[in-house]
Amino acid sequence: MPWTILIVSGLGAGLLAGLLGIGGGTVLFPILLALGYSPLQAVSTSSLAIVITASSGSFQNWRMGFVDRDRILMMGIPALIAAQLGVLLSEQLPDRWLLIGFGLMMLFNIYLTSLLQQLVRPPSDPGSSYSPKPQTKLAAAVARILTGCLAGGIAGLLGIGGGAIMVPLQMLLLQEPIKRAIQTSLGVVVLTALSSTLGHGLQGNVQWLAGLILGGGGLLGVQGSTRLLPGLPDALVGKLFRLFLLLSAAYSFWQAALA
Numbered sequence: 001m002p003w004t005i006l007i008v009s010g011l012g013a014g015l016l017a018g019l020l021g022i023g024g025g026t027v028l029f030p031i032l033l034a035l036g037y038s039p040l041q042a043v044s045t046s047s048l049a050i051v052i053t054a055s056s057g058s059f060q061n062w063r064m065g066f067v068d069r070d071r072i073l074m075m076g077i078p079a080l081i082a083a084q085l086g087v088l089l090s091e092q093l094p095d096r097w098l099l100i101g102f103g104l105m106m107l108f109n110i111y112l113t114s115l116l117q118q119l120v121r122p123p124s125d126p127g128s129s130y131s132p133k134p135q136t137k138l139a140a141a142v143a144r145i146l147t148g149c150l151a152g153g154i155a156g157l158l159g160i161g162g163g164a165i166m167v168p169l170q171m172l173l174l175q176e177p178i179k180r181a182i183q184t185s186l187g188v189v190v191l192t193a194l195s196s197t198l199g200h201g202l203q204g205n206v207q208w209l210a211g212l213i214l215g216g217g218g219l220l221g222v223q224g225s226t227r228l229l230p231g232l233p234d235a236l237v238g239k240l241f242r243l244f245l246l247l248s249a250a251y252s253f254w255q256a257a258l259a
Helices: 002-020 025-034 039-063 069-092 095-119 137-158 163-174 178-202 208-231 234-258
Strands: none
Touching: 002 025, 002 039, 002 208, 025 039, 025 095, 025 137, 025 234, 039 069, 039 095, 039 137, 039 178, 039 208, 069 137, 069 178, 095 137, 095 163, 095 234, 137 163, 137 178, 163 178
16 A cells, blocks of 8 residues: 555656646655655655656656756756755754754745746736846856755755745746746756755665655656646646645644654
8 A cells, every 4th residue: 555655646746746847845755754754764765756757857848849958057056066965954953853844845835836826927917016127147147056056955955856946936036937947947856856865875864665666656647747737727736736735834844743
């Protein structure tokens, strides 16, 4: 039964990866906790699954001509370095603080996805509060580097790819369209999760079999969601995603209280 749960969880993570540009750690971390893994094992094992899932989705995006290598590298290289710092920090924190950190991250992501809903409104919409401004090349480069560092640090610390941070930040700081932000984010997630997995693997934290099973399910799920992305309504996906984030945060805080 646990292996069935892992496969189904991987499928769900893969669907979210392709639809929202995230690695799926928001799904995998609480599920691994529920299956009895320690918070540190859940962090590191979800990173391994994210490598497989995000790589599959990025390959599909590349085949469809939606991968911008320069944008990915601009954020991905700083993210690689920051992910190792996140790994080192996760080794020093008690389990309770990792759980609280994950819960707070989910609440912050709810805020960011709500902000994202505002950003994707047409400029003619009176409810839109977003007005793009001209941006210099230097400002864009700094914004990408900072976004990559933040995403990488979160990936190493909490076992998530960082895409839930990168998508709205690209839209807010770089005026990227939502679908381009999602596709770029998924490419960067490959690098952040790979760096996180290597760091945790050297510390002996990764549960390799569970991670590979999760990743295999995610590989299948992301192939479908990358094809579905262009035709799905953003509002519905956003509402469901925020609901899941809220449930994940509540579960994480509950586990922290029991730790």
